[in-house]
Amino acid sequence: MSTPNLVLNLGTDEPLPITRGRLLDFPDDPIACMRKLNSRHGNVAALEDEGQRVYFAFGPELNHQILSDGTTFHSQFFAIRGSRNSPQRHLTSGLLSMNGEVHKRQRRLVMDAFLKKAILNYVPTVRQLTEEMVSQWKPGDERDINRDMTDFMLRLTSTILFGIDDVEMAYRIGHMIDHWVHMNHELGMGAFVANQGIANRYGELLEYAGKLEVEIKSMISQRKSNPTGRDALSLMISAHDEQGSISDQELIGQSALMFGAAHLTTAHTLAWTLFLLAEHPSVMTELHHELNTELDGGFPGVEQIDRLHCTERVVKESMRILPASSYSQRVNAVATQLGPFALAPGAGIVFSQFMTHHMPELYPNPEEFRPERWLTINPSPYEYLPFGAGPRMCIGAPLAMMILKSVLPTILQRFKVTALPMSEVSGKVISTMLCPTTALMMRLDEQDGRFESHPVRGNIHDMVDLREVRRSVRKAA
């Protein structure tokens, strides 16, 4: 990022917090870019490239301003919307592309599929798929745990959303949406650079969107002809209010969004949490004690989950330090003031979970993974926001928490997980999600309650202070 040129705020003659540089610095490395802007300018900053600006808002007060006011700050999903009435447009027309009354009504309707009553119906599926996965693992295996969690979540998300009663079709559609999401991410990143390769891939994306839409339409009509289904799609089909039910076209957009929103976020949270536990033997020892005391070796029952307080702290701390959703953006629909900037309508504004969760004034020693901090802190919804906050907070949060708090204990009662010594562990925010970018190699052993950690390489050290590894090695010596 280049040195900022001085741009004066005409009202006060103060310099405006603008860095002139490449806009591509942001998608290239979002965390490094946000950290530089924050340390150079404070809590409001802009990155400017040839007259085009992206604004950045860091910290709880600005999170509150932006996230609590859905009238001023609109959500604008996906750069690649496709032309009107195209399959690409339909597939990208889920909740995140809606605003105002349309969003409010649609959110109320789809919510039925994510209330406690519905979630209880999904538990047997979570249990079955978790037990299947764990039964295929053997002590001594060395596995890419992120790959495993991603495959597991692909099966689980497909089944819960589309096919508790028709698993084959659900998997096929889940795979297709996954592929389509990847194509969108790749093209979204390349959209800044005009070249023939990207133009060809844009054509491929539109063609694939056409095939995917046909599959989803046929799944919807099948569910409509057999309205007894227990999956989320069936619940969305039967949801209605005084204005009617969700249209087929809306169901297509909601199905694609739900899958995209649920699959990788939960998979990466599972993988990061297992890695953090492997690197923190003292935390793992306390967790092991809880699982031994509260559970009986298998998948936790619903009432048992509520008693797993240490598990809850571990999951909260993992989503604080490595939030799967690390930033998001809004566009202001009307003129507004953001810090020293008077924004004309249409400005792009980034807010960040990662930056908020790493503020030392909110979380002392923010780079340390310390689940016990949750015994004494109670942050506001704008200080701790792994699932977002305000009127478009994640509707899948209770479902995700149920999955995390039952799958992790099931794995950890059976297996001890250890990172491979000196393996590389790196991550990057890709399209708002903090993803492992290398294989997350872990060794699985029969659980014996004796924990030790191993040093690893990679940029994980820029995000998490792993000195406990060194401290415990020193203590043992």
Ligand code: HEM
């Ligand atoms: C650990 C897992 C998850 C994380 C970290 C996560 C995170 C988030 C975040 C941060 C937002 C707000 C985005 C914004 O304000 O721009 C969001 C929205 C959303 N999430 Fe999740 N999510 C997770 C799991 C799920 C699951 C399991 C579902 C279920 C299908 C889901 C469905 C949605 C939907 C539909 C929205 C849009 C809500 C709206 O615009 O009204 N998410 N999620």
